Amino acid sequence: MRRHLYLIAGFVSLGLAVIGAILPVMPTTVFVILAAYCFARSSPRLEARLLGHPTFGPHIISWRERGAITRKGKVAATIAFAVSIVVALIFAPWPWSVAPILAALVIGGWIWSRPE
Structure with missing residues (x-):
């Protein structure tokens, strides 16, 4: 059950990130990082896709390693x-x-x- 909640939260966060990419007053990267956190606890395959993404992957890795x-x-x-x-x-x-x-x-x- 917990894994499913993280999976849902990951998709919701990713959806908010997409909205943030369109709206100038809403962040994008924060929600992508949150989605990676949720996917790490629910779907290693989806987490790997985010970490391998050419735009968002480096930001997620930088945040995880140094909080940068x-x-x-x-x-x-x-x-x-x-x-x-x-x-x-x-x-x-x-x-x-x-x-x-x-x-x-x-x-x-x-x-x-x-x-x-």
Whole structure:
């Protein structure tokens, strides 16, 4: 049963990664890494496919070995935070417009503290 839940979570994470590749305010790599984690516990074949992927494989391996995020990934996350903040300031009512700023400070700070 547990293996099936990890498999479902892996596919959901991969689906969110695809959505993140299309939407500028949603991350992609984080969900691919999460999918690899779930597939490692449910399907070694699917995990191997992700690790062998030319785009995502190196990011997953880098994260697993050193907890590293590339400079390009950090910049992309920062741009996504900035877009989210601007959109929230324009369209969201107070106090919800402050939420992306707080998220950017906390999560963005953590992202930039990771090795490259």
